[in-house]
Amino acid sequence: MNRTALTIAGSDSGGGAGIQADLKTFQEHLVFGLSALTAVTAQNTEGVQGVYPVEIDGLQQQLDSVGSDFTIDAVKTGMLFDEARIETVVHAIKKFKWKNIIVDPVMIAKGGDHLLTEEAHTALLEQLLPVTDVITPNIPEAEVLTGKTIRTISDRKEAARILHNAGARYTVIKGGHADASDSTNVIDMLFDGETFTFFELPRIDSKNTHGTGCTFAAAITAQVALGQTVTEAVKNAKVFVQMAIAHTTSLGNGFGPTHHGALRQFPNEAAVLAGEVRQWED
């Protein structure tokens, strides 16, 4: 295990999202996980009970500690909380010349709690996007970042173009939140500035989807750290998260976490699933 990935994100005490989901996902890929906490959340499957941001100095020191010591093959950002923390993170990315920056623009937890202040949206667009390799918004996040309503695939394409023009080399707009019209399948769309690539698998009817977004972006990060192309990374991440949702065990009383170890536990099923991903370009 000689590849490393750094997650810069919030802690989810419930273990299904945030730093915990990222580190578990890195480990499942045999990528050594490093972390810098932006905030501590008191959270479980029922919701977010409290948000405690880490002091700016504390965040900066964590970034300096890992940046000055480790070669880092890929970096993922999750909950960044506010503008000051975004600035601190962008500063470190530039200072240490980190490459392979995967940004999950976490804004609101499934229960509706804010994990990023509204004032920070501009900083995300103007400061973080220009240093971003892959941004992975869900549909509501893509709507906020672009100011466009997204209903159709052509709306999604337009949003991806806007994010590309704002600096993101690759944009993945995830389909978990797409409305009932394509509810039997979930389609994730990747844009590289020229080509749109679509990845489709059946929608799983489950309430245990806490942390799917974090897990998906962390799997992309781990794959990129291992040297995969972004297209391969997105495809493999989709299989990873599909397995994780398919094998949840309903922990907690609310929206349960996914099973990050499912692909390892059921490798034959994962291999079949990989062959079932419908992938096409446009």
Ligand SMILES: Nc1ncnc2c1ncn2[C@@H]1O[C@H](COP(=O)(O)OP(=O)(O)OP(=O)(O)O)[C@@H](O)[C@H]1O
């Ligand atoms: N019910 C489902 N069945 C199959 N795949 C799903 C389902 N829900 C989400 N996914 C997949 O999980 C990944 C995350 O998608 P989603 O749009 O839910 O992200 P998110 O809203 O950012 O997640 P989170 O709620 O954790 O922030 C995508 O690859 C998506 O295709």
Ligand SMILES: Cc1ncc(CO)c(N)n1
């Ligand atoms: C800490 C944290 N990061 C991200 C998410 C989004 O799922 C969450 N619920 N909690």
